[in-house]
Each structure stands twice: as C-alpha cells, then as structure tokens.
Amino acid sequence: xxxxxxxxxxxxxxxxxxxxxxxxxxxxxxxxxxxxxxxxxxxxxxxxxxxxxxxxxxxxxxxxxxxxxxxxxxxxxxxxxxxxxxxxxxxxxxxxxxxxxxxxxxxxxxxxxxxxxxxxxxxxxxxxxxxxx
Numbered sequence: 001x002x003x004x005x006x007x008x009x010x011x012x013x014x015x016x017x018x019x020x021x022x023x024x025x026x027x028x029x030x031x032x033x034x035x036x037x038x039x040x041x042x043x044x045x046x047x048x049x050x051x052x053x054x055x056x057x058x059x060x061x062x063x064x065x066x067x068x069x070x071x072x073x074x075x076x077x078x079x080x081x082x083x084x085x086x087x088x089x090x091x092x093x094x095x096x097x098x099x100x101x102x103x104x105x106x107x108x109x110x111x112x113x114x115x116x117x118x119x120x121x122x123x124x125x126x127x128x129x130x131x132x133x
Contacts, residue, residue: 009057010057011048011056011057011058011059012057012058012059012072013046013059013060013061014058014059014060014061014066014067014070014072014119014121015061015062015063015065015066015067016060016061016062016063016066016067016118016119017062017063017064017066017118017119018062018118019045019046019047019060019061019062021093021118022060022117022118022119023037023047023060024092024093025089025092025093025094025117025118026049026058026060026117027049027092028088028089028091028092029085029088029089029092029094029115029117029123029125030049030058030074030085031088032081032084032085032088032125033074033075033076033077033081033085033125034051034077034081035049035050035051035057035058035074036049036050036051037049038050038052038053038055038056039053039056039059044061045061045062046059046060046061046062047059047060048060058072066119067119067121068119068120068121069120069121069122070121070122071121071122071123071124072121072122072123072124073112073123073124073125073126074123074124074125074126075126075127076111076125076126076127077127078127079100079111079127081125081127082100082111082112082113082125082126082127083100083113085113085115085125086099086100086113086114086115086125089115089117089123090115093118094115094116094117094118094123095115095116096114096115096116097114097115097116097122098112098113098114098124099113100112100113101113107128109127109128109129110126110128110129111126111127111128111129112124112125112126112127113125
C-alpha cells in the first residue's frame with residue numbers, strides 16, 4: 001500500500017504592490033504549468049491560483065508592503081512546461097533571471113528557469129525528471 005505524501009506547505013500568500021500587474025504576470029506564467037485563477041476576493045484585494053479551487057496554493061494580496069526577495073519554485077510536469085513558463089512570464093512583464101536549462105549543480109535531471117516577478121521575487125519553474133516524481 002502506498003501512502004500519499006503530505007505537502008510541506010499548504011498555501012502561501014504573497015503581498016504585492018499592484019494586484020492587477022501581478023495577477024496578469026502570474027496568470028500568464030502559471031498557465032503552462034497547469035495552474036489557473038481560482039478565486040477573486042475583491043473586498044480583500046486578493047486572488048488565488050491553483051489546479052482547482054480546493055487546491056488554491058498561491059494567493060496574491062495587494063499591500064503597501066509587498067513581499068520581496070522571496071524565491072518560489074513551481075513544480076513542472078515536463079521540460080516543455082518550464083520553457084513555456086519562462087516565455088509566458090517574459091511576455092507578461094517578468095524579467096529574466098535564468099533561461100530554461102539543465103542545472104547539473106543541483107542534480108543531473110534538474111531543469112529550471114527563473115524570472116523576477118513584478119515585485120522582484122525570484123520565481124522558478126522546475127522539472128526534476130521522472131526519476132524524482
């Protein structure tokens with residue numbers, strides 16, 4: 001009998017300076033990874049992304065004190081998703097922080113790409129290969 005793995009983190013909220021700008025960036029960058037907008041909470045100036053409403057893992061909330069200097073890595077299903085994440089994020093106003101490619105210094109199958117989001121956080125998409133997932 002196999003056991004389900006309990007995730008370390010259930011969800012995370014990033015405080016963002018401009019909700020509309022950050023929402024646009026994350027909608028574009030996360031779509032290739034299979035994540036979509038699941039909640040809009042206008043009275044709290046917040047939105048949430050996930051695979052389903054029940055799994056809304058990433059929340060964005062507008063604040064006068066945005067989250068900065070955070071590194072957040074999103075799991076990808078394959079290398080092509082990592083490539084599409086990077087391209088979509090750049091097209092949506094993200095800044096390059098590392099083109100898609102292998103990162104053998106982490107392990108032989110580590111394939112990742114890095115972007116800075118509108119608030120300067122380092123966001124990554126990573127695929128570990130079938131041997132790791």
